[in-house]
Amino acid sequence: MYSEKVMDHFQHPRNMGEIEGASGVGTVGNAKCGDIMRIYLDIDENQIIRDVKFKTFGCGAAVATSSMATELVKGKNIQEAMQVTNKAVMEALNGLPPVKVHCSLLAEEAIHAALWDYAQKN
Amino acid sequence: MYSEKVMDHFQHPRNMGEIEGASGVGTVGNAKCGDIMRIYLDIDENQIIRDVKFKTFGCGAAVATSSMATELVKGKNIQEAMQVTNKAVMEALNGLPPVKVHCSLLAEEAIHAALWDYAQKN
Numbered sequence: 001m002y003s004e005k006v007m008d009h010f011q012h013p014r015n016m017g018e019i020e021g022a023s024g025v026g027t028v029g030n031a032k033c034g035d036i037m038r039i040y041l042d043i044d045e046n047q048i049i050r051d052v053k054f055k056t057f058g059c060g061a062a063v064a065t066s067s068m069a070t071e072l073v074k075g076k077n078i079q080e081a082m083q084v085t086n087k088a089v090m091e092a093l094n095g096l097p098p099v100k101v102h103c104s105l106l107a108e109e110a111i112h113a114a115l116w117d118y119a120q121k122n
Numbered sequence: 123m124y125s126e127k128v129m130d131h132f133q134h135p136r137n138m139g140e141i142e143g144a145s146g147v148g149t150v151g152n153a154k155c156g157d158i159m160r161i162y163l164d165i166d167e168n169q170i171i172r173d174v175k176f177k178t179f180g181c182g183a184a185v186a187t188s189s190m191a192t193e194l195v196k197g198k199n200i201q202e203a204m205q206v207t208n209k210a211v212m213e214a215l216n217g218l219p220p221v222k223v224h225c226s227l228l229a230e231e232a233i234h235a236a237l238w239d240y241a242q243k244n
């Protein structure tokens with residue numbers, strides 16, 4: 001049902017945790033399942049994402065997509081990070097079952113919310 | 123949104139893992155969200171549940187209810203364990219939001235499936 005990459009990122013999530021004094025924080029909720037996701041960004045003076053962490057109450061698919069999404073945006077600048085879509089994350093994971101696509105949207109939305117939070121503060 | 127007990131069992135799940143050569147194993151899926159849950163039971167010659175472990179791809183609510191459910195059935199005999207309902211688990215967790223009740227059913231169903239697996243083997 002789940003690809004090896006999904007199971008790997010679920011069982012060994014990358015960048016799980018918090019960043020104290022983050023440059024931007026985004027929290028989003030999923031109306032369909034009641035899950036929540038929070039992304040923390042540490043952005044340097046050249047607008048490069050130096051570090052990123054996530055926390056979620058969501059399912060395995062939400063954990064795996066967040067883990068992969070944080071890997072994809074780390075080291076990128078803000079414009080590049082804005083272009084990391086849910087589709088790109090799912091492709092990097094070799095796909096997700098259709099019933100789980102809504103879970104994968106949490107990561108994209110939380111990253112956008114965190115970038116927006118950063119933009120408002122700067 | 124979530125009680126302290128739910129957050130505690132989510133962040134520090136009890137009895138997560140597998141039991142090799144378990145006396146009974148139950149695997150169930152949740153049609154509503156596509157998540158899966160597996161419970162392993164180690165049952166002794168007096169039909170007492172000596173040990174119990176769970177694995178899930180489900181969300182935080184599924185993790186918390188399974189963690190609490192395994193604590194409630196551990197040390198009980200088979201008849202007592204059959205009577206540990208989803209309602210009792212939710213009460214022990216000080217409740218769950220309505221949108222998450224379907225997640226909590228996974229633990230009860232997986233325990234019943236594992237007890238049934240044990241019964242068939244003996």
Ligand code: FES
Pocket residue numbers: 033059152155156157180181182183184224225228
């Ligand atoms: S959303 Fe699937 S177990 Fe909670």
